[in-house]
Amino acid sequence: MKVTLLGTGTSTGVPMIGCGCRICRSTDPRDKRLRVSVLIEHEERNILIDTSADFRQQMLLHKVTHLEAILYTHSHNDHLAGFDDIRAFQFLMRKAPACYADGPTAAHIRRTFDYAFGAATQAGGGLPEVPLVVIDEQPFDLLGLRIIPVPLIHGMLSILGFRIGGFAYLTDCSEIPEASFPLLEGLDTLVLDGLRHKPHPTHFSISEAVLVAERIAPRITYLTHMNHDVLHKQTERELPESVRLAYDGLSFNLE
Template sequence: MQAEIVVLGSGTSMGVPTLGCGCAVCTSTDPRNRRSRPSIAVEWGDHRVVIDTGQDFREQALREKITHVDAVLYTHPHADHILGLDDLRPLSFRHHDSMPLYADDATAAVLRTVFSYTFAPDAKYPTRARVRLEPMNGQESAQIAGVRFQRIPLMHGRLAVGGYRFGNVAYLTDMNRIPEESLPLLEDLDVMILDALRWEPHPSHANVDEALGWVERVRPRQAWFTHIAHELDHAPTEAALPPHIRMAYDGLRIPITLQAETSAGERS
């Protein structure tokens, strides 16, 4: 079935423009250089799954006219990936049941602490988000509205994090290493979206050369770089890349094909 990836945000934890910076990218008039915190939505039929809700999620959702979310998948517990959770409140009120939020144990622990007024058993905040945490660890997967989402273990410096595969697409933000045991989960990809922070090395993010190396190893048919810092100007950077590797930008829509599975809602 036909689907789309919507790049809600393609920037770093500090966003682009970065506060206090007057560099050529931060002052650029190219709208592709305006990058909010990293997140995507996967849309098919009347369904939508979001991966990560950072500080910019409300503006991203308004920009893309998001009025319904079936579920949210979290990659790790850093601020630029979780702090927009509270903006799910009006969307969660539309659910007949609570909205599922999939997260590994470490991320779930942070969410329960930061949003204790939402998750505490004795929470009394009457308009708190109607959400529930669902565990997603290791290489576990879940079916959401008939589509299987597979967690991909990654390393973000010394922090174990997760990416996700759905159909022949993988989203691998905030990482600089793919463990050997995760590589079989990335075979035969049509689309790979991955971290490519800047040209210079970084202790917890892939730089452009490292990202190119991962693309060469995984060999997707098409790759898109995301989590892009203000060191990379969109147009000249993209011009230096091979034709099958492009720079993502906020609002980009990537057409994909998903395979519906028959046992919707089951865990594996």
């Protein structure tokens, strides 16, 4: 299984529109962050986590020609708004990839993209015809992989992370419920929310994320969903050896 982090930035992306701060002006490619999304390749099949606001750009950049399934963590726009561009895969594959989302996220998708789920208003417009599969906290099998939803707290919301084998993806969280920790035992690679240096009501700060990483104790942790408070080179120097900052395009292989 190959995992590629297609985006590692917070909801605005980095650089942020119109910002002239030193991180937005940084020439280090690791300080350029599209909105968060993950591509998982396994036995010639592709699974995507979230259709980010930069979905189209990410698919073009990584030359993705097929997509068999999409998992959603939650319904915030930075994770969802590429949804309409799923149509490209529908055209290519003659079948849209199935989307897996929890109840509130699926309901939000139906509301936000009502033109795709209600009665057709006009023929010929090319609607996304996406099978929406509602999941709960129970593990399920998808394309030969065991997907374990990991409940997370994101401010006042209850959202999902995912564990697949030795890999776990926990974006957008400010707390991990006690009951989720046993789901995270024996991990190899953890990708964890670490928004910025200062505390935030809906995301782990970098120092909070380091404490969580130390408790979960995977072989390696990569922090993601970072904003323009985080200069890659400088911040990484201050982290423990087993915690690194993710960057767009980072990929790794897992058994």
